[in-house]
Amino acid sequence: MNARIKHIVTVIGLMSFWILSSSYSQAQTITRLKGKVLDSKTGDVIPFANVSILGTKYGTQTDFNGNYYIESKEEKITVKVSFVGYSPETKSIETGKTLNINFRLRPLVTDLQEVTVKGKKERYRNKDNPAVILIRKVIANKDKNRKESFDFYQYNKYEKLEFDLSNISEKFRNRRLLKKFDFVFNHLDTSEITGKVNLPMYLKEQVSDVYYRKDPQDKKEVIRGERFTGIGNYVDNNGIKLYLEALYQDINVYDNNINLLATQFLGPIAPLAPQFYKYVIIDTLDFKGVKCVNLGFSPRNKTDMLFQGSMYVSLDADSSFAVRRVQMGFSKDINVNFVTDLRLTQEFDNVDGSGQMLTKDELAIEFNLLKKENGMGLFGQRSVSYKDYVINKPIIQKTFSGLKIEESANYNKQTEAFWDSSRHQTLSKKEAGIYTMVDSVTKVPAFQRFMNTATFILEGYKPMKGFEIGPVNTFYSWNTIEGFRLRLGGRTTPLFSERIAFETYGAYGFDDKRWKYFGSATLSLTDHNIYTYPIKHLRVSYQQEIKIPGQELQFVAEDNVLLSFKRGVNNKMTYNNVFQVDYLNESKSGLALNVNFKNIRQEAAGALHFDQVSSNGELVPNKEIVSSEVLVGLRYAPNEKFYQGKNYRIPIVNKYPIFNLRYTMGIKGVMEGQYNFHRLVAYANKRFFITPIGFTDISLEGGKTFGNVPFPLLTIHRANQTYAYQPEAFNMMNFMEFISDHYGAIFIDHYFNGFIFNKVPVLKKLKLREVITFKGLWGGISDENIPKAGNGLYQLPVDEKGNPVSYTLAKQPYMEASFGIANIFKILRVDFVKRLSYLDNPNAPNGIGIRFRMKFDF
Structure with a gap:
């Protein structure tokens, strides 16, 4: 050619x-x-x-x-x-x-x-409604259609959770501040669900094997592999993972109540559902070779915590009215914060002719702080697939021993070969690039400066190399005894050491002209740092500080500047020198053991006096009380999840109870301890979901002190004279007002989640939420601990005129109740609190107390 x-x-x-x-x-x-x-x-x-x-x-x-x-x-x-x-x-x-x-x-x-019938809509009725007749057949058969009806099952599960910055505009991409990050825009992708341009920021993959046995009922998940992106030492990456898992947890459409966004929704297949939902037969269709009815459902009231969408109900010859596919979300009118879109899609297939099993599970949620339709936000999608089902084949008992969720060896260190063979679907090019992209971002100096600033604003600490200064909200505060107070402190970070951590501060009061200080050293007894759950550490600390007797605040420092504003008289405190050794051992089963030795020297401050009543009736002043105590505490919190910060936790409350039991023994003669005594305290709390009218939190507490001890070693009940609402304190009680050596307390809080306000035409647009509370306290002081002439005990506190300011609860229980309006501007709660008993006590607040609380919640 x-x-x-x-x-x-x-x-x-x-x-x-x-x-x-x-x-x-x-x-x-x-x-x-x-x-x-x-x-x-x-x-x-x-x-x-x-x-x-x-x-x-x-x-x-x-x-x-x-x-x-x-x-x-x-x-x-x-x-x-x-x-x-x-x-x-x-x-x-x-x-x-x-x-x-x-x-x-x-x-x-x-x-x-x-x-x-001009201007009138046809009234919806359940009676003789073919759609309602159909859903009632679905409800009647759901127990045999859900996977828990099998005697045994097992399967392989692959989960992928991705979070994107959503709705990226050209204007955003061209901002000068982002020029050093322009490489990330190579990973932009268009969402198949929303059609918006998204930038992937987080990816988690997990492969596990799941085993189930019906009788006795048990379930076990073994995680074979897990990996996720992280952003270094700025946040607790594992804590973020746990928090996202709580938001995107498994959903069973057959459940009566469905947990989602830290609350419960009444499911469309619940026995009560026909009273709250409307159902309509949309059409019939063929789905994977099975004849189905497309059954639509929507709330009767669009503001209730209910779903809307549609489900395919099978009508084949041997049908038990099983759900083959469901797509649902909820109304834009619902009282939920920061969520602009939510979609759940699930598909069920017949496995080996045995019954219906879930084969596709996708949950997509779009978040936006301002809920603007075209604004930037976050888009999170959880996709779960299932394969290798084995139905009704007996599983040996040994499989179910140990933790309900177990991690296999090296589960978080699997190779690329493992992931290539274990994924049910191959990652897209964009998804695969998330790991390297996020790692590259964390190395950019501009990002590091941004995260340092964000950490300072959100957590109150200024990061440095291996050390951070803070918390900033304690730098300045004041009280009646110290006057103006300055404090400066800090702590080491995992960059300093993974196993050892130090924390310290120094403070000075300009009125009492005394220094206060604190120092601690903590050794992790595991191969991870002291903040990573489950914690196992040994801590030694010494503190010289001024405190209000009986006040141990949860999650906040007592010298927080916001708590400097107080009502009433607050001139009775103690200077405390505290040396303690603390051992904490948590397990993933939810059981934690705490063993603590504490030596406390208390010196009266301000208008407080430690005066003994002599045998001839005279008051004998004492300078200090010294006690040496050994505490053994047990805490059991099954299935508990939380976001773990550097020195705090934000619990993600669920339906499971939490139990605490603490035993304290006072030892005379050890480090100059002056008293032998025993103290037993038990505490339990649980959330009860009452769908669709919200949920109730109930806490019970009781304690008893055995032995002859002065009032500072008895139980001084938690009071609150600040204007910040404190859930675990009595908000209309004065400091040191009630003292007991035996007591019982109950705290009841019911959150309606807008169930009432949502039905009021004007209020429903504001998305406000109602809260009612009741707090009761029973107790008293036994005869052996009542101060008497010659028994060596200290007189209960009095004011400058000699009038009592501390009391027992011998006459009646202390009670208070409140009505709160929450979700004001999506973050503020205002409570109107009324004291119901002991109104004749001097300085007792008789009117309505207004208290405030800031809380981020969905």
């Missing part, structure tokens, strides 16, 4: 390739559709309407604001939109373009009804 012929053949070949490539490219042209679904009469948006491309598997739902996004490579496209109570609408679409198309659905009202 000569050169000319070769050239012609080459040209023809290239032209043929170009033509074929062009044809293929046209065939694969992507059509992108977005827009809104609206009510044709009112113009209101319709959330969670079904949008599908006929004849294909492509489909989606509208979000809270009625928006949809869908794309397809089909040559011919017909889009169908449907929703409960509306006539479906279909449109043929021009392919190969990005189009913005709105759909307007007509309510299901006949022309005759429109003429004869």
Whole structure:
């Protein structure tokens, strides 16, 4: 073949390739559709309407604001939109373009009804409603359709949780502050769910094996592999992982109450559901070869904590009315903060002819602080797939021993080969790049400066190399005895040492002209740092400080500047010199052991006096009380999860109870300890979900001190004279007002989550939430601990005129109640508190006390 012929053949070949490539490219042209679904009469948006491309598997739902996004490579496209109570609408679409198309659905009202009943909607009824008859059959059969009906099952589970910065605009990308981070925009991706441009920021993968036995009921999950992105030492990466797991936990659509966003929703298949939901048969269809009814459901009241969406109910010959597919979210009118969109999709398949098992599970949530439709936010999606089901094959007892969630050896150090073989689906190029992208970001100096500033603002610590200064909210405070107080302190970080940590501060009061200080050294007894759960450490500390007797605040420092503002008289304190050795051993089962030795020297300060009553009735002043105590404490918190900070925890409350038991023994003669005594304290609390009217938190506490001891070693009940509402204190009680050697207390808080306010036309737009509380305290002081002439005990505190300011609870219980309005500006709670007993005590507040609390909550 000569050169000319070769050239012609080459040209023809290239032209043929170009033509074929062009044809293929046209065939694969992507059509992108977005827009809104609206009510044709009112113009209101319709959330969670079904949008599908006929004849294909492509489909989606509208979000809270009625928006949809869908794309397809089909040559011919017909889009169908449907929703409960509306006539479906279909449109043929021009392919190969990005189009913005709105759909307007007509309510299901006949022309005759429109003429004869003007302005009135047809009343929805359960009676003789075929949709309600169907859902009641689903409810009646759900116990045999849920996977817990099997005697045994096991499967392999792959979970992927991704968090993105969502709705990235060109304007945002071009900001000067982000020029040093421009490499991250190479990882931008368009969400298949929202159609928004997102920047992946976090990825977690987990592979596990799950085992279940019906009788006796038990379940075990063994994590074979886990990895996730982190941002270095700025936050507790494991704490973030646990917090996200609590937000994106397993959901069983068959459950009566479904846990989501730290609260409970009444499920659409609960026995009570027909009283709160509306059901409509949308159409019948074929799903994976099975004839199904597409059953729509929505809340009767859009503001209630309920779902809306649709489910496919199977109608095959041997059907037990099983759910084959469900898509649901909730109304934009619901009283939930920071969430602009939520979608749950689950699919069930028949496994080996044994029954229905979950095979697809996706939960997508879009967060936005301001809930702006077009604003930037966070988009999180959890995708779970299941395979290798084994049904009703007996599982040996040994499998269920140990922890319910167990981590196999090196589960967090698996190789790439492990992940390549264990994933159910291959990571996309964008997903695979998240690990390296996040690691690169943490090395950029600008990011490090940003995180240092953010840590200082949010946690109150200024990071340095291996050390951080703070907390900033304790730098300045004041009280009646110290006057103006300055404090400066800090602590080491894991950059200094993974196993050893030091913490210290110094403070000075300008009125009492005395120094206060603290120092501690902590040794981790595990191979991880002292802050990582489960904690196992040994700590030695010494503190010289001024305190209000009986006040041990939770989560906050007592010299917090915000707690400097107090009502009433606050001139009785003690100077404390405290040496202690503390051993803490937590386990993943939820059981924790605490052993503590403490030597305390208490010196009266201000108007407080330690005066003994002599045998002839005279008061004999004493300078100090010295006690040496050994404490053994047990705490059991099954299934507890929390965000673990550097020196604090934010618990994620669930339905499981928490128990505390503490025994303290006072030892006379050890380090000059002056008293032998025994003290036993028990505490329990639990959250009770009462769907759909909120939840109730109940705490019970009781204690008894055995032995002959002065009042500073008895129980001085927790009072609160600040204007900050404190859940574990009595907010209308004065400091040191009540003292006991035996007592019982109850704390009841009910959160309605807006159930009442949501039904008031004006208030429901404000998304306010109602809280009611009751606190009761019973107790007293036994005869052996009542100060008497010659018994060596100290007189109970009195004021400058000799009038008592501390009392027993012998007459009646102390009680207070409150009504609170929460979720003001999404973060503020205001409580109106009323004291119900001991109103004749001097300085007792008789009116309504107003207290404030800041809390971030969904």
